[in-house]
Amino acid sequence: MAIFVDERTRVVIQNATGRQGRFHLTQMLAYGTHVMAGTSPGKGGQEVEGIPIYDTVEQAVLHHAVNASVIFVPAAFAKDAVFEAADAGLGVIVVITEHIPVHDAMAMMAYARQRGSVVVGPNTFGIISPGKAKLGIMPAVAYTPGPVGIVARSGTLSYEIASALTDAGLGQTTVVGLGGDRVVGLNFVEVLKKFSDDPETRAVVLVGEIGGSAEEEASEYIKGMSKPVVAYVAGRSAPPGKRMGHAGAIIERGRGTFEGKIEALEAAGVKVAALPWQVADLVAEVLPPTPADGGGNGRNGRAGTGGEA
């Protein structure tokens, strides 16, 4: 199993004819994702890589029963794209677009919630359930199927960490990019709950950063979790009051500090890595044996090596 997306996920790419959309449509297809359709207003009837393009998401639903979307629509029009996807009843909406006005983001989230859609992002690399479905812009090579769930606020850093896990033979159930904006559709707690309920996920990696209080809230939840959690938090050296690239990555008014987050996580029993590449070692340490294989730790990495207890 996996969370949010899997082999039953049928995807429409919104703005599939733009440079990014076209490139990543191809990449997702190559990964084996069921990309069924694309949209691009005024370009209905065209094809991209053999995938039909429609003017509206409504048509993509009608003709292909799509149930998820990946949005590459420019920031000024992204709100409309999310509304369109939610209105069409798509269950998962991945918003790659960055620099979306925060008021638009708040509107999107309110509407999506009203319609029962899950929004991943905005300003996210997306979500991947290795071997099943890739909805986003992450490099496929970093991932392999396995027992570890990853949830991250940042993109490249999480590729780094996933890649290290993969290299260590620790595959992933699902990797979720929450997105770097101040207002995003999912928070750590919502994803941790999903991982808790997913029988195949046996350990979770949380990749956080300074700013906001998402890691602190996650810590509260983790206290009641039975699955082990390993964390890495970026921003140890960030000075207060500076926005470190992400809208949300800023220590404001003494809140959202590195120290506060580490303290909360450790108090919840989370193993916190000092350096990104230590995450894999910590996961290997905490990963419980699978009930099925009577002692293996579920490693089934690219190297094809068996588990070691």
Place this chain on the structure above:
Amino acid sequence: MAIFVDERTRVVIQNATGRQGRFHLTQMLAYGTHVMAGTSPGKGGQEVEGIPIYDTVEQAVLHHAVNASVIFVPAAFAKDAVFEAADAGLGVIVVITEHIPVHDAMAMMAYARQRGSVVVGPNTFGIISPGKAKLGIMPAVAYTPGPVGIVARSGTLSYEIASALTDAGLGQTTVVGLGGDRVVGLNFVEVLKKFSDDPETRAVVLVGEIGGSAEEEASEYIKGMSKPVVAYVAGRSAPPGKRMGHAGAIIERGRGTFEGKIEALEAAGVKVAALPWQVADLVAEVLPPTPADGGGNGRNGRAGTGGEA
């Protein structure tokens, strides 16, 4: 039993210190309605007829667990009053106010629906379950408990008809005034469904008028109803294109005609009265015997006469 309101209904009067609000608060209290509180911004702490006044509905809920509201707030502020009541979780919101802008009415209905509140009105006399609760401005003397449900688009005309029923010993379970505006919270079908499900209601009177298509839609529903329905429709003599007092009472573009409505109702098996005072006779004709009293027709009017089969 009754529909929407009964002896468990706990009422707050919004704008209870205005002339109309104060007068009808007194009347409702006199009827035995559980009027628990009133609101009037800036007048919190005062009393009207011994009933405490608050600044906000939130406080009335907190202190008195009110679950319904009657709104006497002026038209320009009525939208806010409905939002306040719905936000506070009240299940039934009766909007007496007339001349509410139709765009405000549409907003109210969308929000109330979102919050799960039922809006009666606007521009309604309200709703009464005789002997249990009166939420509105109707003259109490016109009603008595009994087996007939009444649902009406117009006020005074329905008093007339209820009064005739009462005089004939045909009491009412509940009398609902939908309201005379173009956009109102309830339609005939929604109320007919409630009456269908109410075991004490054994016949229904529908008081319609020209304009719109509510009677036609009701007719479709009535075709599947097991309880008898009697109707009266006002506006036989109304010329096309003239708005007859109510925003909705206008024959526009050949729609909403008297003849069309009568035809639809009769096709659905409804007995249609040519004159208002004939409604009582028709109800007496169609009222089925109560299962309980083995043949009586449930008359228990003011005169105290027994039923006749």
Place this chain on the structure above:
Amino acid sequence: MKLYEYLAKEAFARHGIPVPPGRVATSPKGAAEAAQELGDVALKVQILAGGRGKAGGIRFASTPDEAARQAAELLGTEIRGLRVSKVLVEKKLQIDREFYLGVAVDGGARRPVVIASTAGGVNIEDVPEKLIIKQAVDPAWGLMPFRARQIARRLDLGPDLSSQFTDILLRLYDVFQTYDAELAEINPLALQKDGLLVAADGRLNMDDDALFRHPDSPVVEEGTELELRARKAGLAYVELDGDIAVMANGAGITMATLDIIQLYGGRPANFLDAGGGAGVETTAAAIELLLSRRPKALLINIFGGITRCDDVARALVTVGERRGGFDLPVVIRLVGTNEKEGLAILEDYGLKAYRTMDEAAAQVVHAAKVSAGDQPPPRAPAGAGPAGDPSAVERGGGL
């Protein structure tokens, strides 16, 4: 409140909807000047009625002289019963296709509804349902661009037209919201030979109840002088062509009262709903208004709920005293809130009242005929219930 075409188009243009170049003229000279500027023109009478084309209210002119001549023929005449005081002189369009586009209040859905059709230029109610697209709009969020694109898609307009159409629809929705409209309509939305869409004709009906939010809105008054006076007094008044003046309290009961009068063979002169809870002065003003049309008889039908019988009685007495007595039969039916007090006041003044609508309606029909001197006492039609007691004439309307 319905706005004239030229006012609707001014609103459209302010919101960026393309409209034909045009000017309003109130004189042949003005029309000539407009034609001088615009070239080939259409002259369209500005009245609040449909079907003005068939009624000869739309003319064309190629020269200023011709425009002046046409305007002279139109101005000051009556078309569909309405006096023509303005013509809109517009550049004549070269039209390829005509669409319909409107945003209206949908009472059933309790939401705004977008109505669109490729069959434009005729009344939308004459277009077969299958050619009409209706799309409700969530009032919380308004009309989103994607929704407009969906509608364009369903109309199968093709890329070029879709983007123009979508833009116009979003702007029309803005107009609908900004003006608190009950209806904002472009019909036809014309596709010109140059490939551009333009609002060739338009309607904008504002919600009377929201006019308080639009103090700067133009005021367009429709109706007879008396209807306007009534509206100013806050009364719902509609003029009809009979001779029995009717006042009741509540739209439904007022309509029912008219219906009964008609069933009993009388002819109502008007619909006057004094509303709920009108005070003495408003009620008195309403009665004065009714009497000013010199009906043959007056029926006051009150079932007092929020309306108080004593207020109505006082209003009647006030009017009676002002006029030194009534010079026509006044039939009164007065029951409900403060009934006793009301009856006492009437009695003091020498007026009496019925208890039922039936009696009162039968009586007023009879009284009107007597008053007109053409008829014996009435009988209610068979099956319409017991007729009024003729002896009530003396009791009720005896002044």
Place this chain on the structure above:
Amino acid sequence: MKLYEYLAKEAFARHGIPVPPGRVATSPKGAAEAAQELGDVALKVQILAGGRGKAGGIRFASTPDEAARQAAELLGTEIRGLRVSKVLVEKKLQIDREFYLGVAVDGGARRPVVIASTAGGVNIEDVPEKLIIKQAVDPAWGLMPFRARQIARRLDLGPDLSSQFTDILLRLYDVFQTYDAELAEINPLALQKDGLLVAADGRLNMDDDALFRHPDSPVVEEGTELELRARKAGLAYVELDGDIAVMANGAGITMATLDIIQLYGGRPANFLDAGGGAGVETTAAAIELLLSRRPKALLINIFGGITRCDDVARALVTVGERRGGFDLPVVIRLVGTNEKEGLAILEDYGLKAYRTMDEAAAQVVHAAKVSAGDQPPPRAPAGAGPAGDPSAVERGGGL
């Protein structure tokens, strides 16, 4: 984008929020003229930093001469590291009580949140939680009047103050929406001795990502010259006080890179997130920008996802060619999308790259120290993972 107090107050005033009478002065003469007009005044430096009162940035004056003198003392000086070029000269207020009122984006709730407190005049984060009222707002419907009344009620303001407060809050919410604000704050919202509320100080922080919707908005630029240049180029750049220039792709990895450099004993000169998918030109511009600060060493850390390694390599080569070679150690870590192509391009130019962050970070710290001529080769701190291979210096940064 943070607006200066006087710009925030201009926005407030346009939306009907009462603000003290005041004028902006850029010279002592201007301050004197303002004082002439206003009487007793406060002079407040206009800088984008809190705590200006404690730092001496607020003065008072009773006469025009005194105002000129105070302004002369303030203008041109630096307060909290920021040059003072404007003072706001405002009528001095007679204040009874101070409240806090703000509307902000609540990332956790994903909604706007109203924040209010009877403890105003201090930073809201210094106010105990129990004295703060927070109320989320449904973005679909905005702030309804009843909600504002509820907040006034919870603050227990009493009838007179409640109605003023409610009005101001609704207007502040309008400001928040109209300006696409992240924060609209009145602190203190001052109750004057005459019983009237006034926005004594205010902040308005606009969302940078929404500025495209506000072409007429004033432009307030905060940051160093280089930060401004970077922002114009679409790069996320923050200046720090070390000597190792860092570019990476992605905010998280850039932060992590800085963290590692620091853990390894180095001092980062900046944070530069080139973002995802920056092209050759943008990346080259970013590198140029970094070099313009003359760091001791440069680290490029790329894990290519949406970013293509060949683009990064081309950018490096472009910059190298423009400058006739690099005059500092350039340490590169390049893996991911189009890695092979990128490495080939680097190799052609004579540059090499590491595969891991660890190696690259250790190396750049070492190289910077060597470059500064003060240190032997580095070791990673104990427990921080395996140190970089010192021999990599020749492989990676050897120009």
